[in-house]
Amino acid sequence: MMSQKKCRSVRVGSVEIGGPKFVIIAGPCSVESEAHLQETAAQVKKSGASILRGGVFKLRTNPQSFQGLGNDGLAVAKRVRDQLNLPIVCEITDPRQIGDMESIVDIFQVGSRNMYNYSLLKELGKTKKPVMLKRGFSALVEEWVLAANYITEGGNAQVILCERGIRSFDKITRNTLDLASVSYLKQNYEFPVIVDPSHGTGVQSLVTPMSLAAAAAGADGLLVEVHPNPDKALSDGFQTLDFKQFDSLVNQLNPLLTVLDRPLLTL
Amino acid sequence: MMSQKKCRSVRVGSVEIGGPKFVIIAGPCSVESEAHLQETAAQVKKSGASILRGGVFKLRTNPQSFQGLGNDGLAVAKRVRDQLNLPIVCEITDPRQIGDMESIVDIFQVGSRNMYNYSLLKELGKTKKPVMLKRGFSALVEEWVLAANYITEGGNAQVILCERGIRSFDKITRNTLDLASVSYLKQNYEFPVIVDPSHGTGVQSLVTPMSLAAAAAGADGLLVEVHPNPDKALSDGFQTLDFKQFDSLVNQLNPLLTVLDRPLLTL
């Protein structure tokens, strides 16, 4: 009844996403400064993350909002990545950024706003780096898989899907996290699937229970926003964990992963 | 961060819903015959269910569809309940059924179609039996809690909430199971919360992973449709487990419940 489709796992250095171990990607919503990223990277690695997240080109609904550090942030990301030997995932927002980003980031992230940006997806199909494709705000699972095909048909089979919640009518959560889609994808497609409980709920206190639920639903990993001081984060603080909360999340997750026979991958 | 609100648990004989143990309610969508209900009840009890479900007044979208056995089904339900000493939950669809049902059922179920039927909820507020209130098809969590208040304000505090998925745009699942609402309710309200992964997905192969996810999200129990032969069920066969699948679900759930410190309640 519940046979999973064989997963085409994606490798980043010594990290395998979609393999026998569960993977946590963590870090700030935006790279704010070198010290800030360094501190966060060291802490999340210590707690159990094996990939660092950190946006440098931010897509913000309001053109007046903080838009990220851009290429300066990229340089920061590279130094922190190399110092800590921690692969990094950064969001790409324009095909013209590929040149600058390809030698620095380990995984390209395509955000929800760009899931239907087929020009961008086609270009990413020509690169050699893995792509983490977030689900569009109201994308059908079928549309999401077809968007992934825009990348794979270009020759790049290294695609990771990321469920991050869909738009719904209830506003107690920022989005409605659709965990059944995760199980459905694992049963029917070969892509690794990770879950973003931070955007998926938009509520700090719901990040940990939804992380546990995602693991139980069969996800291959998590993408979690962590910041030294969420109240002062330049973006998305309300859904971001501090170091202690993130460490607690991993501690609650570990025994669950053990009984699920899916131990946490650590570096 | 994640402190749960103290739960006002609901007792049905020796079964406590919302207490230290996890509770499984299982059984057919509709009572089809005495032999059918007996066989199913015996099997789900053996596998680990502690409450029997079985509809006798069915609310069907199409007036031409099978509408349940009505009062005959109620008599069947009572006999099976007494033989197996297994409490039973039945759906009520009209305030005028209270008289006949009150001495037979252990828990009144109010289905999604009647969550806003305040006349019915007020009458149930005057009974002495627990009420399991399912979420409306597109009910806000706040509306759902206020609907529960229609019952409690009548003097009946024994209300159990049941998340069963909300209506959304994607049709790979019958509904979108909103597990964040479960965690949110447990953090903010005193009601026990159980999850119906059968209606919540409408897909047999997704029932087990969503059951595990529900437990990890902090649910107090499950409501699962089980039938000796789902392909021949008079209603909802496509989302119904057979005995072997249900037994496998419980076997996968048990170790998870152990690490969650929420062992399964068995009779």
Added chain:
Amino acid sequence: MMSQKKCRSVRVGSVEIGGPKFVIIAGPCSVESEAHLQETAAQVKKSGASILRGGVFKLRTNPQSFQGLGNDGLAVAKRVRDQLNLPIVCEITDPRQIGDMESIVDIFQVGSRNMYNYSLLKELGKTKKPVMLKRGFSALVEEWVLAANYITEGGNAQVILCERGIRSFDKITRNTLDLASVSYLKQNYEFPVIVDPSHGTGVQSLVTPMSLAAAAAGADGLLVEVHPNPDKALSDGFQTLDFKQFDSLVNQLNPLLTVLDRPLLTL
């Protein structure tokens, strides 16, 4: 391409809904007092309404909110109806109200919360009075038509459908008014269809443009909330027109109805 299905019109005294003329039902959300209803009824009739609305059993999400005047309101409604010779539509919320209401109201209204209350619909199928069935908050058009069939199969063919908006993600309007459903129903079914732009938008300034749009989409009439002083209404003031605004609505509507060959029915 656009052939309409022949409409099975519904007659209330000299008023025909679904016939060659366009019908406006107007009045307060709730009956607040006799003077209040009398004043409102006289004004809306003068402006062009041919049926009076006014709730006496109100279904409110919060059990603490004003619940209507109940049977006292019914007596008020009857006196005003008789004085002004203006048929009245009142919402029914419980099958046990039929006895009291049947001799007084001209049309039973079933609200969105009760569209799936099949017990109530079946009872209304046995009465001799027309039933106006509002669409459920997230009801499929197909479910809505099947709910209407619960009434017609009981022997009462006098069903009017009322589109009142569906639940969606955007909160600038209370609901999303689905005017395509109106055209779809007129092309495919025999029921008269009216539109409630008050609940359909929840925004006073949008009531008039959506009324014009509803007429252009092929609706058979409107259901509009009007109050002498919307700011002081006991319910729903934010979406209610005052007398001057309602008069202006009718004045804007009239020339449109003329070119649509669907003149306004007046008493």
Added chain:
Amino acid sequence: MMSQKKCRSVRVGSVEIGGPKFVIIAGPCSVESEAHLQETAAQVKKSGASILRGGVFKLRTNPQSFQGLGNDGLAVAKRVRDQLNLPIVCEITDPRQIGDMESIVDIFQVGSRNMYNYSLLKELGKTKKPVMLKRGFSALVEEWVLAANYITEGGNAQVILCERGIRSFDKITRNTLDLASVSYLKQNYEFPVIVDPSHGTGVQSLVTPMSLAAAAAGADGLLVEVHPNPDKALSDGFQTLDFKQFDSLVNQLNPLLTVLDRPLLTL
């Protein structure tokens, strides 16, 4: 109550969108051949359209679907445009197309899939050509306006918004056309707003009633798919009008526009 915000109209040759007259943009979903576009352009102009639509870079959910003629289509579009002296709107899907398109098209169209593609919007903010920005599949009205601001803040104030329906749960229509958003935008913002009843319903027989409703709701114009033989169209035939149906639409629309004091702009 219903005062409209002063509209910042957009001029394309002798056509003013958002001015005193109502504007119809019509043409095929995709440019299929020169003869095909020529025939269609001549017919829609004759019936009353003043701008031609026709996609050359098509964004299709499935990478295997017909993707448009690309630059060849652009050359075809230019010749037909010049012959018939009919301004043309074409969809842009990548900032790198601006160079080729800017000298040919009269209006850049940004499709729903790219409403959140802020890189593209910023580049269009630097061009001198008007931009028609379609609403994203589930975009909040506020997000849509902020997306328009990405263009205007770059220095290009010539933005037209196009409502094309939002994603909802009911599948009788492809999308749910949200006409209240049109009235809301006209009351609160300065952008011209046009309506696409073809994508907005996805149903041929609903295009005309929704066109009339859009005009009544205060839209500044329409975007309609027309094809010599919709059954043979390479894309979207099910929602496309043939010449006779389009002519009939305009004939039904004209008297309505007269009473709305918003006569049709013809060339």
